[in-house]
Amino acid sequence: MAKADKTATMSRLHSAARLARTALAARLLAHGFYAGQDQIMLALDREDGQTPGNLAGRLGVRPPTITKTINRLQAQGFLEKRASNADARQAHIFLTDTGRDIIHAIEKSVKKTEKQALKGLDKKDQKALFKL
Incomplete structure (x- = not known):
């Protein structure tokens, strides 16, 4: 692939990612996030009770x-x-019942955004995109 083609492809990919983030942000805001x-x-839905440091590491922030x-x-x-029971200086973070109740709405927002982002791509193109 020529350098100009790679640059154009990367530019389109960045634009698509930005549009997807914007769409997801709007959907999440409707739920207060x-x-x-x-x-x-x-x-936390996958593993409740993590420490802030562990969450930061897993999420790359x-x-x-993460504390804010x-x-x-x-x-x-x-x-x-x-x-923590072992060390009172250490905190563990847990979902409340309200937090657990909203997980489905978050997952639905993510899935709708992914579906919108992939709209128009055939299965072959989607598979190629997932390999990136």
Whole structure:
């Protein structure tokens, strides 16, 4: 593939990713979430009771960023912090019942956005995209 073709392809891919993020952000906002908060909620749905440091590592963000987001989600009633039984200085983050109840809406928002992003691509192109 020529350099100009690669550049054009990467530009289109970046544009598509930006549009998908914008669409997902709008869907999440309808449920009271901002970009990035969904990832914490889904990570806790997969494994509840993680530490902020563990969440930050898994999501590829810095600990101060995760702490701010956890505090916001806690203020909204979606999460709660509990001190570790082994070390009271260590907190573990858990979904509240309200948090668990909203997981389906988050997953649905993600799936709708993925479906919209893949619309117009045949199975072969989708498979090639997933390999990236």
